[in-house]
Amino acid sequence: MLAGLYALLAFLVALGMERLGIEVSFLRVFSGAVVIDLGLLFFVYVGWRWIWEKVPRLNQWLYPDLNGTWAASIDWVKDGKTGLALGTVSIKQNFFTLSIEMDAPRSESRTIALSVKKDPESARPLLHYIYEVREKYQSPGQNMVYQGAASLVVDVATYDRLSGNYFTSRESGGHFEFRRTL
Structure with a gap:
């Protein structure tokens, strides 16, 4: 332009x-x-x-570079049951866009929409995103594709940790924690 x-x-x-x-x-x-x-x-x-x-201060002043591979820890709650799943997250970012793809043993997800912001009070970077999940193994009577939404906070000490809560259209929810590996 x-x-x-x-x-x-x-x-x-x-x-x-x-x-x-x-x-x-x-x-x-x-x-x-x-x-x-x-x-x-x-x-x-x-x-x-x-x-x-x-100029590493640009991570503070504007928004951090989150590109890379991340180890995911997913604490989930569904129908009164709880569990832990592990996965791998790939974050791809350029100056204007950011996308998150997750691969876990039973499912994989991709970003539908994502908004990056800074908390107005703490100036901590935030990610709000909507994603689509595709199950790898079909469960009888269940939809193989569903949506979820998450709000993640960036750890400003190292920019190598994202964490926050999520919920899905399957009436499940939980907590994500991503740690940068590469």
Whole structure:
């Protein structure tokens, strides 16, 4: 979008300069827009992580880099029964988006919608997300796909731990704890 605005502005400036009798190459103007576009794409998908590594305070000031593999501990409650499941979480993040995928022995889940925020009082990073779960093994009479929602708090001491409560459309709930492994 920024490059598009640059291209429009450059086009208008070039038109104005041409009316004043100053010769301008439109190819040069639009090649500048392409360079800006490519630079922005690089920053959004790759470059921002390099900047976050060089300036770690950006984890505090903006939002932490949560990319990586995480070990999941899932305490669950359903129909009066409780249990613990372990799994692996993969978080993929760029400058504008974040997604969470979880793989556990009996199910796997993926993000449907996710919102990142900072708590207005403590400034702790928060993740609120809605996810879809697909069971790996079909249980007779039960839906193999269901939805859940979770609110996770980021541990600001290390940025290597996420924890919070969840509930599902199957009238179950519990507590997630993710610890970064890579």
